[in-house]
Amino acid sequence: MSTDIKDSSPGGDAESQLLKPQSASESSTELAAAVDDLLDQLQHKFDGVSSEIFGKPILVDDMSRRLDELEASLSTAQEEAGVTKS
Structure with missing residues (x-):
């Protein structure tokens, strides 16, 4: 009397499918997705890098404008105080 031992565990077929080599089309599809x-x-x-780079000149231009305004303001204050430039 011979008894056949069968794998009755669930997913027995799934495990064997995982071990099968993939076809070329499946591999190329996965490669294309990656x-x-x-x-x-x-x-x-x-x-992100482009927007950061292109955003910097605006900051520099703004800082330059603000420094020009500060310089003009100091010049006006000096003139009002009667201080001459050397």
Whole structure:
């Protein structure tokens, strides 16, 4: 009398499917998805760096304008006080 031992655990077939090699189309699909994800991440970082770089000249221009205003204000105050420039 021979008894066949069968795997009655749930997911026995799923485990064997996990061990099967993937087909070329599945691998290329996963690779394309990974590349798309990487490109999206790079684009996001590039956008952030670009906006940061292009935002700096505005800050420099604003600071320059404010310094010019301060210089003019000090010059006016000196003239009112009767102080001459050397």
